[in-house]
Amino acid sequence: MTTKLFGERVARVEDPRLLTGGGRYLDDLGRGALAAAFVRSPHAHARVLDVDVTGALDVEGVVAIYTWEDLAAADEAEGTRVSEPLPLLIPHPALHAGRTPYALAKDEVNHVGEAIVMVVASDRYVAEDACQAIVVRYEYLDPVVGIEVSRRAERLVHDDVPDNVAAHLLQQTVGDDALLEATMASAPHVLELELDIERSASMPMEGKGVLARWDLEEQSLRVHTSTQASTSVRAAVAAKLALPLNRVHCIAPDVGGGFGVKIVHPWPEEVLVPWAAKRLAASGLGTAVKWTEDRREHFISSAHERGQLQQIRVGFDDDGHLLALDVKFWHDNGAYTPYGIIVPIITSTQLLGPYKPKVYRCEFWSLYTNTVIVTPYRGAGRPQAVFAMERTMDAIAAELGLDRTVVRERNFIQPDEMPYDHHLTFQDGRPLVYDSGDFPASLAKLKALVGWDDFADYRDRLRQDGRRVGLGLACYVEGTGVGPYEGAHVVVETSGQVKVATGLTTQGQGHYTAFAQIVADELGVPMADVEIVTGDTRRFPYAVGTFASRAAVMSGSAIAAASRIVRAKALRIAAEALEVSEDDLEIVDGVARVKGAPATRMPLGTIAVLSNPLRYAFDDAARAATQFAVGAANKVPVPDGEAPGLEGTGYYSPERSTFANGMHAVVVETDQETAEIRILRYCVVHDCGKLINPLIVEGQIHGGVAQGVGGALYERMEYDEFGQLLNASYMDFLMPYATEVPRTIEVDHLETPSPLNPLGIKGAGEAGVIPGAAAIAAAIEDAEGFVITRMPISPSELFALRREHDSQPPGEETL
Helix, strand or coil: CCCCCCCCCCCCCCHHHHHCCCCCEHHHCCCCCEEEEEEECCCCCEEEEEEECHHHHCCCCEEEEECHHHHHHHHHHHCCCCCCECCCCCCCCCCCCCCCCECCCCCEECCCCCEEEEEEECCHHHHHHHHHHCEEEEEECCCCCCHHHHHHCCCCCCCCCCCCEEEEEEEECCCCHHHHHHHHHHCCEEEEEEEEECCECCCCCCCCEEEEEEECCCCEEEEEECCCCHHHHHHHHHHHCCCCHHHEEEECCECCCCCCCCCCCCCHHHHHHHHHHHHHHHCCCCCEEEEECCHHHHHHHCCEECCEEEEEEEEECCCCCEEEEEEEEEEECCCCCCCCCHHHHHHHHHCCCCECCCEEEEEEEEECCCCCCECCCCCCCHHHHHHHHHHHHHHHHHHHCCCHHHHHHHHECCHHHCCEEEEEECCCCCEEEECCCCHHHHHHHHHHHHCHHHHHHHHHHHHHCCCEEEEEEEEEEEEECCCCCEEEEEEECCCCCEEEEECCCCCCCCHHHHHHHHHHHHHCCCHHHEEEEECECCCCCCCCCCCCCCHHHHHHHHHHHHHHHHHHHHHHHHHHHHCCCHHHEEEECCEEEECCEEEEEEEHHHHHHHCCCCHHHHCHHHHCCCCCHHHHHHCCCCCCCCCCCCEEEEEECCCCCEEEEEEEEEEEEECCCCCCEEEEEEEEEEECECCCCHHHHHHHHHHHHHHHHHHHHCCCCCECCCCCECCCCCCCCCCCCCCCCCCCEEEEECCCCCCCCCCCECCCCCHHHCCHHHHHHHHHHHHHCCCCCEECCCHHHHHHHHHHHHCCCCCCCCC
């Protein structure tokens, strides 16, 4: 009997190839291709007065130089749309002043790193030399840097946006402002907090990259790109270059990390490189062009995230029950809004976490600044939301002198209240309804895991030795599995091998393993016989992409659906060939056999032969698979409405998002002399519904925790007042090494299946990072005895807070 694999800790099948140097990343491809490089703005805000390329024309090896004027001329002559602004990917009614960049700057640059000129040359070295020889004249404009400067609107990022506000949105659970104010006024206690989360960024090991090749004979374009959304890139490139969709093929090779930054589609380079490849091929100058991003380019011309200022008012009773919660925040969206306002919408709707205040009101403003664009980064607005909510819960507990877990328990949504409707609109435009969860059970697990009830004694013992330790926790709920759809194609070859294709991309999450586990169980085949292909539009042309913890829910459900179609077809064909009832058959180890009489059997490979009656005449290997395949094929006709071949295509479109949840607890030690912060323990309880592969889920949690530690203690984008990014290298941008990440991350699982999909699963990809800053801030606060309101926090900042706290009169808090 085939062992069921769903839920088992199966080792990742992709790792041996990747760990032994068998990976094929973007920069491994395109040997002999022409190379592209870009002249990028050194100014955060300036008008482009003139671009003089004459100095680069004589550089040996230069093939072409393009400015915005060249794009415009080509558009007029060829009907392309490359000179137009890049698309606004996710419009929203509240985004009343959305702005997107041009592929090459037209008249103005709005952040350091914005591309102005593209050079194509025989190799990257020559292209970079030519870029150095190009002279751009600018009229310098005062930049807008930072949320406070943007709010004052004394300077403008875009002349036609007079207040620098790209979007303004208000959401409220029940009632109106009058109800909120009345509830707040009647609350026995009211607190106000001001919080600050600084910018960070994804920083995948592999930056972006594009390789495009134009086939003159087929008049088709093949684009390899390091992306999280290959089908979307394909559609965008086809539209921009005025090509039929079936003439553009987009492939995501192995991708060395994404974390959100590779969601945006298309990036300027993903339009320009294919456009240049097509033009140069037509001129006989080469058929392929390649660009790979260097690390400084990634810092100054990709995407950042996180930056928010938050103001919170909360009213509560003597027992800590939330009565009214009023949140306002200002979100820095950078110079443009290609991804709309998804990040602040997520913050505003995920802020409530597992809690149910009587009245909740959230209002935000998304602001332009002359800095790099802000798009989702792992967690995507949720770390900011959890920081706001969990810092509020800790403040309530401190005000009332209650245990922090008690305040949370008293405000939890209860299991018997599921599904729970918050009466808000989530990022997918659908109601914010939690599908399942048991928050009290999760907290009980976390308290047991970290030893919450015994920690006070432990802290007191260490204090006697002159050591400061603190314990913090944070809870979260994460919307996952957002639509609108994903699809998959499953085919059984005549060899019995199963080939599976999904348009969704992969960048290290273990998709090849988890998806193969699903197929193996659904079809009853050995996992070793299953091959998964992702992110190749030649194999599966339609998809949405890998982001928002949606891959397992969306593609996993689609793969299960396609597998069930194939299984049903296999049983029908086998039943007719073996002259038995379908109900009497089972598929075990790739063989359809009669239950209780396993000698009456037919391999799936043979069934694949029979699924196409003409195939036997051309396939010696298939014909030899069974002695009666030829005869059986003649009596198993293809039914009306059914295609030949043992294959099926399935799609999954959810009713609404699933909601995973979890809780983190962390123990830190703060050095009395240096104020260095060291993590002693990190505990996680996680609920993502039914687990396909606990090993992979735990790996995702570990990676997320590492990024959460980075966001809490190390990583920030440090701009000066002129819009220059001062730490645009790994020499200056701090990231946690293995020495800074907890050596052991203790994980426990709770499984509350989702009723919204056939597998009962929820997403897990972003879970580890979401509550990190909030939990670590709480632990530092517990160790130090004063309030932490800003993250990330460095030893020097903690040292300054100590001095400020020590200088205050007794009874006052540092806010």
